[in-house]
Amino acid sequence: MRRFWPRFVSERAGLAAAAYVLVLTIVMLALEVMPGSDPHAITSEVMLPPSAAHVLGTDELGRDVLLGILHGIRASLTVGFAAALGATLIGVLIGAVAGFYGGILDLLCMRLSELFQVVPSFILAAVIVALSGPGLPQVVAVISLLGWPQVARLMRAEVMRIKHLEYVDAVRCLGTRETSILMGEIVPNALAPVLAAGTLIVGHAILLEAGLSFFGLSSADIISWGRMLNSGQRFLFNAWWLSVFPGSAIFLTVLAFNLLGDALGSALNPRSAGKK
Amino acid sequence: MGRYLLARILWAVPIVLAILVINFLIIHVVPGDPVQALVGDFPTPPGYVEQVRQEFGLDRPIAHQLGLYLWNLAHGNLGFSFANRQAVLGLILDRARLTLLLMLPSLTLAAMLGIALAMAAAPRAGSIYDGAITALSLIGYSMPIFWLGQLLVILFAIKLRWLPAQGMISLRNTPTGWAAVWDVTWHLALPALSVTIYYVAVVARVARASVLDTISQDYVLTARAKGLGRRAVLWRHVLPNSLIPVVTVIGYNFGYSLTGAILVETVFAWPGLGNLFITSIGNRDYPVLQGIFLFTAITVVVANVVTDLLYGVLDPRVRVSHRAHA
Amino acid sequence: MISTILEISDLTLSYATPGRKLMALQGVSLSVGEGEAVGLVGESGSGKSTVARVALGLTPAGVAHIQAGCIRIGGRDVTHLGEDAWAVLRGHPIAIVFQDPLSFLNPVMRVSRQIAESVERHTPELAVAPRVRELLERVKLSASCAASYPHELSGGMRQRVLLAIAIACRPKLLIADEPTTALDVTTQAEILALLEELRVDLNMALLLISHDLGLVASACERIYVIYAGRTIEWGPTARVFGAPAHPYSEGLLHAAQTDRDRDGRFVTIGGDPPDLTHTGVGCAFAPRCGYAMAPCTEAMPEPIALAQSRSHMVRCWRYAEGSLSEPAGGMAEQP
Numbered sequence: 046m047r048r049f050w051p052r053f054v055s056e057r058a059g060l061a062a063a064a065y066v067l068v069l070t071i072v073m074l075a076l077e078v079m080p081g082s083d084p085h086a087i088t089s090e091v092m093l094p095p096s097a098a099h100v101l102g103t104d105e106l107g108r109d110v111l112l113g114i115l116h117g118i119r120a121s122l123t124v125g126f127a128a129a130l131g132a133t134l135i136g137v138l139i140g141a142v143a144g145f146y147g148g149i150l151d152l153l154c155m156r157l158s159e160l161f162q163v164v165p166s167f168i169l170a171a172v173i174v175a176l177s178g179p180g181l182p183q184v185v186a187v188i189s190l191l192g193w194p195q196v197a198r199l200m201r202a203e204v205m206r207i208k209h210l211e212y213v214d215a216v217r218c219l220g221t222r223e224t225s226i227l228m229g230e231i232v233p234n235a236l237a238p239v240l241a242a243g244t245l246i247v248g249h250a251i252l253l254e255a256g257l258s259f260f261g262l263s264s265a266d267i268i269s270w271g272r273m274l275n276s277g278q279r280f281l282f283n284a285w286w287l288s289v290f291p292g293s294a295i296f297l298t299v300l301a302f303n304l305l306g307d308a309l310g311s312a313l314n315p316r317s318a319g320k321k
Numbered sequence: 322m323g324r325y326l327l328a329r330i331l332w333a334v335p336i337v338l339a340i341l342v343i344n345f346l347i348i349h350v351v352p353g354d355p356v357q358a359l360v361g362d363f364p365t366p367p368g369y370v371e372q373v374r375q376e377f378g379l380d381r382p383i384a385h386q387l388g389l390y391l392w393n394l395a396h397g398n399l400g401f402s403f404a405n406r407q408a409v410l411g412l413i414l415d416r417a418r419l420t421l422l423l424m425l426p427s428l429t430l431a432a433m434l435g436i437a438l439a440m441a442a443a444p445r446a447g448s449i450y451d452g453a454i455t456a457l458s459l460i461g462y463s464m465p466i467f468w469l470g471q472l473l474v475i476l477f478a479i480k481l482r483w484l485p486a487q488g489m490i491s492l493r494n495t496p497t498g499w500a501a502v503w504d505v506t507w508h509l510a511l512p513a514l515s516v517t518i519y520y521v522a523v524v525a526r527v528a529r530a531s532v533l534d535t536i537s538q539d540y541v542l543t544a545r546a547k548g549l550g551r552r553a554v555l556w557r558h559v560l561p562n563s564l565i566p567v568v569t570v571i572g573y574n575f576g577y578s579l580t581g582a583i584l585v586e587t588v589f590a591w592p593g594l595g596n597l598f599i600t601s602i603g604n605r606d607y608p609v610l611q612g613i614f615l616f617t618a619i620t621v622v623v624a625n626v627v628t629d630l631l632y633g634v635l636d637p638r639v640r641v642s643h644r645a646h647a
Numbered sequence: 648m649i650s651t652i653l654e655i656s657d658l659t660l661s662y663a664t665p666g667r668k669l670m671a672l673q674g675v676s677l678s679v680g681e682g683e684a685v686g687l688v689g690e691s692g693s694g695k696s697t698v699a700r701v702a703l704g705l706t707p708a709g710v711a712h713i714q715a716g717c718i719r720i721g722g723r724d725v726t727h728l729g730e731d732a733w734a735v736l737r738g739h740p741i742a743i744v745f746q747d748p749l750s751f752l753n754p755v756m757r758v759s760r761q762i763a764e765s766v767e768r769h770t771p772e773l774a775v776a777p778r779v780r781e782l783l784e785r786v787k788l789s790a791s792c793a794a795s796y797p798h799e800l801s802g803g804m805r806q807r808v809l810l811a812i813a814i815a816c817r818p819k820l821l822i823a824d825e826p827t828t829a830l831d832v833t834t835q836a837e838i839l840a841l842l843e844e845l846r847v848d849l850n851m852a853l854l855l856i857s858h859d860l861g862l863v864a865s866a867c868e869r870i871y872v873i874y875a876g877r878t879i880e881w882g883p884t885a886r887v888f889g890a891p892a893h894p895y896s897e898g899l900l901h902a903a904q905t906d907r908d909r910d911g912r913f914v915t916i917g918g919d920p921p922d923l924t925h926t927g928v929g930c931a932f933a934p935r936c937g938y939a940m941a942p943c944t945e946a947m948p949e950p951i952a953l954a955q956s957r958s959h960m961v962r963c964w965r966y967a968e969g970s971l972s973e974p975a976g977g978m979a980e981q982p
Binding site for chain 2: 700705730739750753768812
């Protein structure tokens with residue numbers, strides 16, 4: 046672990062990505078404290094292309110696009126983090142249990158994860174949200190439930206690798222109970238690759254949420270980049286700025302999390318150092 | 322080979338069953354009356370709701386309902402879409418054809434381009450090509466595919482006016498015969514381009530890693546030692562082996578490609594499943610939504626089995642072990 | 648006068664990877680003539696496999712650089728040939744069989760097809776199918792193996808397939824790089840016998856590369872001993888193994904022949920194998936050598952003849968003029 050920081054820092058892209066995420070978080074928090082202009086405010090300055098007054102233009106209700114994008118950070122980041130957290134927790138639990146106890150439990154868990162990997166997640170998510178009504182909690186729950194297989198597989202592989210290492214046997218000889226071994230020794234050491242995978246899930250969750258919003262499956266009260274693209278779609282012919290800028294925000298943010306996840310992955314795994 | 326195929330089919334059956342059960346659960350878990358999930362919120366003729374209640378036994382115990390549900394599904398009864406005035410199953414199959422029309426050429430093109438890129442770059446193995454392809458695929462992974470579609474529409478259809486922005490056929494002077502085929506192809510170009518660009522990067526990355534790995538294999542040394550020329554080594558030994566991970570990656574990610582095509586359709590108003598999906602959301606035509614879910618999920622399972630088969634054909638070692646999945 | 652098929656003169660080759668440069672060969676000289684059975688003996692990392700590959704231009708391009716010396720095949724200088732020119736030369740007159748047959752055969756191509764490729768390439772005038780059958784018979788494989796994939800065959804059978812592929816080229820010289828290392832003892836003996844039979848029947852020269860002294864001793868008339876990328880002693884088998892001149896050869900033989908020493912420990916050569924990324928000017932074996940003298944750390948001696956006929960040569964300061972002229976038996980072990 047001591048060599049984590051130098052390796053992480055050497056991944057310059059990862060560093061830039063981390064800085065970007067930090068900036069986003071700061072902006073989001075700042076807007077909570079000092080809301081500034083109301084992004085929902087309907088004005089008469091409709092459909093204006095980018096100009097000095099409105100750097101990224103305005104939409105069909107006269108709302109400033111830049112303001113919308115800044116306020117949209119909240120939806121994306123909260124869904125991203127919450128869903129990734131949920132998926133990671135579920136995945137770690139299931140993967141650890143499957144990898145450690147093996148046997149029927151393992152078979153069952155792996156079949157379950159295969160099932161969730163086969164099912165097209167976006168469509169399932171869309172159907173569930175369509176039927177139960179839009180809202181961030183539903184979206185977060187659905188994405189978590191669909192995202193855990195990846196984490197579970199990783200966790201299971203790591204647990205299976207570690208449980209055969211000698212120091213685990215050493216602890217066992219001390220008479221420690223099996224569950225304590227699992228929780229105390231194995232899981233903490235297996236977490237490293239899970240961290241990287243979890244970061245990648247954030248990007249995936251943001252894309253999924255954007256897709257759901259684009260399909261109109263998000264609440265109109267919450268500003269979301271995907272929803273802005275939905276409006277953008279309607280005015281594709283007249284107002285390109287309504288699509289280009291919110292989409293860029295999604296792209297850059299997801300890119301940042303993917304780079305971060307890759308950087309974490311290679312920084313935490315000495316074996317893959319040097320490989321991209 | 323036969324035994325291998327059987328094993329794969331046996332794997333698929335419980336998964337399909339599980340998918341049906343998932344759909345059943347959704348109907349009963351979401352807030353509200355289950356019958357609403359089965360009928361939707363679109364205006365229906367009087368008595369229809371009662372009819373559905375009967376058909377699906379919604380006043381019976383849950384286990385009974387599951388049985389009735391599976392029975393209905395087995396008979397192709399996916400409900401009726403009043404918004405489209407068609408039985409859901411037929412409606413989905415009609416639209417699915419158009420989605421496949423969009424998907425398959427795009428995926429094929431993406432596969433060929435990706436492999437060509439990888440084969441061209443492989444002999445010049447070096448950090449520039451590595452970096453370029455990795456960067457490209459990273460960008461591909463991070464971009465919402467429907468946004469890519471929008472960008473292409475803005476650039477090629479609106480600004481440059483080279484290609485049509487929407488639809489499958491020209492609504493003014495609708496052509497017939499061969500001209501109609503050309504017309505459809507013309508309309509297919511941009512949506513297909515979106516899907517292709519999206520997947521070329523993915524394929525290229527896997528193909529490149531695969532080609533580089535294959536080239537360093539010992540049997541390539543044997544092939545060269547036999548006195549075979551560069552081209553013979555590449556085409557007869559490197560390509561067949563490096564193709565395997567590419568085929569499996571495309572095949573096992575069929576779900577992603579299908580979802581991608583569905584998303585892209587909405588941008589271009591291409592009249593396939595995606596368009597049906599989004600209009601049904603607007604119409605609250607829930608049976609259609611569920612039908613699409615069932616259809617796509619089962620299609621992905623079938624695609625998995627087909628890929629397993631293809632894998633077995635391409636790599637004889639796999640036929641010995643029954644599990645093709647990692 | 649036997650004509651020389653392969654001649655390597657004082658070859659120096661380095662592997663350049665980012666950050667490191669490894670001197671794989673630092674002065675290898677060997678030659679194989681028509682019909683001869685020659686052995687190349689050395690430990691892992693001594694450069695023997697590199698010699699096998701460089702003889703056919705199979706070293707990794709861009710990474711391996713020949714820095715000095717030359718390679719001649721049939722008298723022609725092939726040291727700096729490009730890949731396309733090499734493709735014409737490979738198979739005939741020189742063919743090669745490698746060590747681990749599973750990874751050296753294309754896993755998705757039937758065995759008969761892989762042999763047929765050789766046939767089509769080198770004897771296009773022959774009908775392919777009958778020739779493949781004939782070759783399978785030659786290597787004592789049943790014809791039913793033809794349609795199999797490599798993973799369906801045993802180790803010994805795969806090695807025979809590799810042999811069939813090699814002799815399909817009608818080579819004048821067959822290089823065998825550790826051909827039996829991956830096989831069990833019984834199969835080893837079979838393959839060796841087959842090699843000898845093929846050599847005699849097809850009037851083929853053989854360059855057998857191995858770390859197994861017994862193997863090489865039984866199969867070869869002449870031996871080269873390689874250490875740290877240099878051929879340090881060579882000559883007729885009986886002389887090199889009967890009365891080894893170089894301290895390293897002595898040590899090798901002693902370790903091979905003796906089970907355990909007086910204290911019950913395994914007999915080894917003391918010290919560590921040389922680090923090929925840092926090369927000094929002197930003899931690479933000097934740090935481990937019980938006879939090390941002053942000139943040993945300063946320079947590497949030229950080959951010195953140990954017999955009038957110049958058939959037994961050694962590169963060791965002990966035999967330079969003014970030092971001992973007879974190889975001494977037994978070597979002091981380093982504690």
